[in-house]
Amino acid sequence: MGLTKTEIFSEQQNQISNIAKAFGHPARVAILQHLFKINSCICGDLVEEIGLAQPTISQHLKELKKIGLIKGNIEGTSICYCIDRENWVKMKTVLSVFLDQDLNEKANCC
Amino acid sequence: MGLTKTEIFSEQQNQISNIAKAFGHPARVAILQHLFKINSCICGDLVEEIGLAQPTISQHLKELKKIGLIKGNIEGTSICYCIDRENWVKMKTVLSVFLDQDLNEKANCC
DNA sequence: TTATTATATTGCAATATTACGATTAATAAA
């Protein structure tokens, strides 16, 4: 049906997959990398930098904002988007619990 | 158009987003967690464990296998799926370059 | 050979995502 059955999974599992989904598009990866690199940004820069149309970038920014990885302050006609470093660290904490599962002494069975 | 413009992004950016996409569904997160937990598995277990239909689980397993995070050995009528720990570590290395971008001395601009 | 069991594949419906042109909204500059 194309609809993820969120209700049968734990909150942690949904949280992890939601974070991962935000990283699941190269444009959003590129946006985040660029924001880290220049440490301050307006949307126009990104349109040139990334190479997608302005509405498309705006849409990706909206998703990143929704999940809390970036925040935007209005600055005249433009908006200063930047990384929400506090949330970024929180996000990494959630992910690391999942990613570091292999740091147990168990060996492979096959 | 619904088609991601892969060609305008770097190989690293596409690699990161592809890994993230694999984690971008709670069922796949749950499957990986379960595989780590019991350290050996067959698909039937997962159908009960996760609560989705057998074809759906099979499809998710296929995607995880495609990206190399799990591997399956034929064992009689069943298949022993397990984590590909070598690739898991490689995957973490790729991701950490991206996730640890914030470990620079820069402050927030806004 | 004929079940039985376990998993994969196919086909399809429903929903989600991606991308962009056109438009709108809001501020700044003239």
Add this chain to the structure above:
DNA sequence: TTTATTAATCGTAATATTGCAATATAATAA
């Protein structure tokens, strides 16, 4: 006020994803 400038929103087309019933395949058991 009029005219840029900048970014958000709307509408829509194309493609991807999710989920499952039905079926196929493959290996073992009877």
